[in-house]
Amino acid sequence: MRVCAFCGHELTQEGIEKACRGCGAFGGCHLIKCPACGYEQPQEPRWLQKLAAWARRRAPQQPSATPQRLPLTRLRTGSTARIVHVVQDSEGHWRKLTALGIMPGAVVRLVQKFPSYVLQIGYSTLALDHQLTAQIEVEPLPPESEP
Amino acid sequence: MSSSLTESVPLRYAPAIEQAITEIASLLRGSYTLSERTLALLLLQRDAEIWEEVRLQENPATLERIQAICEQLHQQSEQPLPWQIEQQRQQWSQQIAAAVLSRAPYATPQRTVADIISRLCMNPWTGFPILVMVLYFGLYQFVGVFGAGTVVDWLENGIFGQYINPFVERLVRSLVPWRAIQELLVGEYGVWTLGVTYAVALILPIVTFFFLMFALLEDTGYLPRLAMLIDRAFKWLGLNGRAVIPIVLGFGCDTMATVVTRIQETRRERILTTFLLTLAIPCSAQLGVVLALLAMHPKGLLIWAGVLVATFLLIGWLAAQVLPGTPAPFYMELPPMRLPRFSNVMLKTLARLHWYFLEVFPLFLLASVLIWIGQLTGLFERAVRALIPVVQALGLPADAAVAFLFGFFRRDYGAAGLYRLNEQGALTGNQLLIAAVVLTLFVPCVAQFLVTIKERGLRAALAMFVLALAIAFLTGWLLAQVLGWLGVSV
DSSP states (O other), X not given: OEEOTTTOOEEOHHHHHXXXXXXXXXXXXXXXXXXXXXXXXXXXXXXXXXXXXXXXHHSOOOOOSSOOOEEGGGSOTTOEEEEEEEOOOTTOHHHHHHHTTOSTTOEEXXXXXXXXXXXXXXXXXXXXXXXXXXXXXXXXXXXTOOO | OHHHXXXXXXXXXXXXXXXXXXXHHHHOOSOOSSOHXXXXXXXXXXXXXXXXXXXXXXXXXXXXXXXXXXXXXXXXXXSOHHHHHHHHHHHHHHHXXXXXXXXXXXXXXXXXXXXXXXXXXXXXXXXXXXXXXXXXIIIIIIIIIIIIIIIHIIIIIIIIIIIIHHHHHHHHHHHOOOHHHHHHHHSTTOIIIIIIHIIIIIIHHHHXXXXXXXXXXXXXXXXXXXXXXXXXXHHTTTOXXXXXXXHHHHTTOHHHHHHHGGGSSSHHHHHHHHHHHHHHOOXXXXXXXXXXXXXXXXXXXXXXXXXXXXXXXXXXXXXXXXXXXXXXXXXXXXXXXXXXXXXXXXXXXXXXXXXXXXXHHHXXXXXXXXXXXXXXXXXXXXXXXXXXXXXXXXXXXXXXXXXXXXXXXXXXXXXXXXXXXXXXXXXXXXXXXXXXXHHHXXXXXXXXXXXXXXXXXXXXXXXXXXXXXXXXXHHXXXXXXXXXXXXXXX
C-alpha cells in the first residue's frame, strides 16, 4: 500500500489516475499526484519495486489457515505441493500429463524453474515447459512432506 | 512369476467402468490389432485415433450405441474418466510394488554422485558450459576431427585409394569391354568408386564414431537434460527441446539426422527440422573441408560461422511464422544419470550401424547411377552452363559452377573442387568466403535429398530444395554486396 508522503492519504491506482487526468504532461513526468492534497511525489523506480517484491518472496511465508491455490509456475523452487487441478485443454495435452502421473491428488516437488521446469513426482523426474506447467494448479504443502 | 502376481492382484476398474467395458467389447465386430478390452478402454477415454479406426469398421447403429454408453458414463462420473482410470492403475501398480519391493526410508534426500552431476547438468550456470564442453570434445574433437578427419583419411585415401580401388578398377576394365559400363562401375563417379567407397570409407567411420558417442551420451541420461536446457531457445524457432537430437546429429550426417526427425511428434516440427537440416547444418564431411578451405583466413572463418548462425536463426524464425499450426509443448522424463555399460553401448552402436546401412547404402548406389546417367546424356553440361551466370553474379570464376553442381552429389566434393581452384590461386579470400557460405547453405547432398523425399514426401522435399537453393544464392549475393560496400577483404 502506498500513501502520500505529505498528507498520508492512501493512494490507489484509480485515485492517482483521476488526479493525473487534469494535467497536460501525459504521464512522462514520473511523478504521482495525491488526489487529496495535490502534492506531487516521485514514483518508486521499477527496479526498487522488483527488489521489494523479491524480498517479500524470500521472507518466510506464514502458514495461512486456508491453503491457497496457485499455478505450479508460481510455486517456490524446492517446495512441495499437491496437484488440485489440471486444465483440460482442447488439444489434449492434459492427457499426456495424465500418462506421466500428473493429475489431481498427486504430490510434486518443484526442483527448478529455468530454463525449463523440473518436477519430481514419485520416483521420476520430469521436465516441462512453461505452457504445460501453467496448466497445473497446486496447493502448497509444508516443507517436510515427501513427493 | 509375473503372471501369478498379476493374477493374485487383478487390475479391475470401478464397477461402472467395468460394465461399460464389457458392453462395448461385446458390440465390436471388426478386426483390430488390439484386444477388445483395450479398445473399449480407449474408446471410453475418447482416444481420437482409436475412434477413427472403429468408425471405419463398425456400422452406424453400433457406433451410436457405443457413443451412448460413453456419454452415460461421462455424465455419471465426477471427474474425467482418464484420471479415474489412471488413478486405479496407479493403485494397482502400487499394490504389486508393495508385494515385491521394500523401500528404504525416504526422510533424507540422497546426495549421490549421480545426483550431483545431474544437478550440475540442469542448472543453467553450470549446465551451459557443460553443454559446450560435451559438444566440443564429444562431437567436434572425437567425431569431427578424429573420426571424420584422421580415420576417414586413412581409410579413403590409404586403404581404398591405394589398394582396393586400383585393384577393382583393373579387374573391371579387363573384364568388361563396354566403356559406358566401365564408367558406371569404376568411373570417376561410378557405383564402386563413388557409391561403395563413399559409403564404406567415408560415411561408415563417421557414423560409427558418431553412434558410439551418441550411445554413450544416451546411456548416461545426458540427452534429455540437453533437450531441457535448450528448449527455450528452440521455442523461438517454432521447435521444442526434442529437436536438439536431430540437429546435433546433423553435424555428423544430415542424411541420418533427417531419418531421426521421426522422434518428433508433429508433422509441422518434422518439416521445420528437416528444412533447417537441409539449409544451415553442415555435415562433418563438409565442415572438415570448409575449415581447411578457410584455415588461411581466420576472419573469413568467423564471418562464415556468423552468417551461418544468423541464417539458421532468421530462416528458422521465419519458417515458424509461416507454417500453420502451433508449436508442440515440451515434456520429457529425465532418467537418473548412470554410468554406461560397455557391452550395452557396443551393442547399440552395432544395431544402429546395421539399420543405417540398410536404409542409406542403397541411396548411395542410386546416387552414383544418377550421376552416370547425367554424364551420359549430357544433362550435366547443360546444368553447369545454366549455373555459370549465377556463379558469375556472385563474383566467382565460371569454373566454380562445376564445384557447385558436384556439391549436390557429395557435399564435400563441392568444397574440394573449390580447394583445387584455390590451390591454383584462382580465388581471392572474399571469393573463397562467399563460395564457402553458398556451398554450406546450398541444396542437400543427393542422399539427404532422397531420404527427405522418403520421409517428407516429394512435394515438401522439392519445395525445400528450391528454397534452400534460392536462400543460398541470395545470401551469397548479399554477402558479396556487403563485403564490397564495407570494403572488407579477408
